[in-house]
Amino acid sequence: MALPILILAAGSATRMAPRDKLLEPIHGKPLLTRLAEMACRVSDFVLVALPGDRPARFAAIEDTAARPLTIRDAAEGMNASLREGLAALPDAPAFMLLLADLPELTEDDLRAVIASYEAHPEALIWRGATADGKPGHPVIFASQLYEKIEHLQGDDGAKSVVASAKGRVHLTLLPGQRARLDLDTPEAWDAWRAATKTPR
Numbered sequence: 001m002a003l004p005i006l007i008l009a010a011g012s013a014t015r016m017a018p019r020d021k022l023l024e025p026i027h028g029k030p031l032l033t034r035l036a037e038m039a040c041r042v043s044d045f046v047l048v049a050l051p052g053d054r055p056a057r058f059a060a061i062e063d064t065a066a067r068p069l070t071i072r073d074a075a076e077g078m079n080a081s082l083r084e085g086l087a088a089l090p091d092a093p094a095f096m097l098l099l100a101d102l103p104e105l106t107e108d109d110l111r112a113v114i115a116s117y118e119a120h121p122e123a124l125i126w127r128g129a130t131a132d133g134k135p136g137h138p139v140i141f142a143s144q145l146y147e148k149i150e151h152l153q154g155d156d157g158a159k160s161v162v163a164s165a166k167g168r169v170h171l172t173l174l175p176g177q178r179a180r181l182d183l184d185t186p187e188a189w190d191a192w193r194a195a196t197k198t199p200r
Contacts, residue, residue, distance in 0.1 A: 003114060003140065004045040004092050006085040007035060007066070009057055009100035010074040015184045022100050023056055024189055025200040032057055032100050036066040038107045039098060042114065045090055048100070049081035077155025086149050097158070098138045103192070104178030105137070113138050116172040123170040125162055128179035135162075135171060136179030 009022055009032055022032040029037075032048075039046040046066040050057050051074040058068050069088050073080040082097070089095055094117060096110070109128055117126045117140045127139040141149065141161070148161045162169060183189045192198070 002043040002045075003094055003096050003117070004047065004089045005039045005043045005096045005098055005110075005138075006082075006089060007032075007039060007046065007048045007098045007100050008078060008081045008085070010049045010051045010071040010081045011078070011101075012051070012074075016186060016189075019186060020054070020056065021183060021189070023060060024103075024183075026103060027199060030060045031103055032060040033064065035098065035100055035102070035105070036061045036064040038105075038110065039096075040065040041107055042110045043096070047085055047088055049085045076153070078157045079152035079154055082149055082152055082158060086146060092143070094140050094142045096138050096140045099182070101182045101184075102137060102178065102180075103183060103198075104176065104181050105174075106178070109174045109178065110138055112174065113140060113172050116170055120170045122168065124165040124168040126170045126172065128174045129171040130177045130179050131173055131175055133171065133173065134180060135169075136174075 023030040026034055036048060047069050048061050048066050049069050049071050052070045061068060069085060071081050071084050113126055113128050124142045124145055128136050130136055145161050148164060183192055
C-alpha cells in the first residue's frame with residue numbers, strides 16, 4: 001500500500017471572506033478538488049480533514065476517491081486536524097501531510113517527496129522545499145513521530161515535531177516557490193491569476 005495522505009482543509013480562511021480560498025476555481029475545478037484528485041493518483045488512502053460547517057468543501061471532494069473526516073475541534077486550529085486525522089489513518093510506516101491551500105503544487109511534487117522518502121530511510125521527516133531551500137510542503141512523517149503528533153495542541157502545526165527530529169529532516173527542492181505559496185486574500189488570488197495567466 002502506498003503511503004496514506006492526510007489533507008488539512010479544516011481552516012476557517014477568514015481573510016478570504018466571503019469567498020472560500022479552498023473553493024477558488026483553477027482551470028474550472030475548485031482548488032480542494034484539484035488537490036484531492038492529485039493525492040488520489042499517488043495514494044490509495046487519502047483523508048481530507050474538514051470542518052463540520054462547510055458543506056461546500058465536502059461537496060468538492062464528493063466525486064473523488066478521497067475520504068472526508070469531520071474535525072470535531074476544528075476551531076482549535078491545525079493541530080486538532082493533525083491529531084484526529086492521524087488517528088483515522090491506517091497503520092503505515094509513515095504518512096504524507098498536505099496543506100489544501102497550495103495552488104501550484106503538482107502530482108510530480110508529491111512523487112518527488114515520496115521518492116526521497118524511499119531513497120533516504122535514515123531520515124524521520126521528508127519535506128518539499130522551495131527552489132532556494134526554504135522548507136515547505138508536502139511533508140512525510142515517520143511513524144516514530146506519531147506519538148508526538150498525538151499530543152499536539154493549538155494552531156502551531158507540527159513545528160515542535162520537526163524540531164525534535166533535529167538533523168533527520170530531508171529536504172526535496174521543488175521548482176519555484178510552490179512548496180510554500182499560499183494565497184490568503186482575494187487580492188493575492190487576483191494578482192496570482194494575472195501573473196501566471198491561470199484561468200478560473
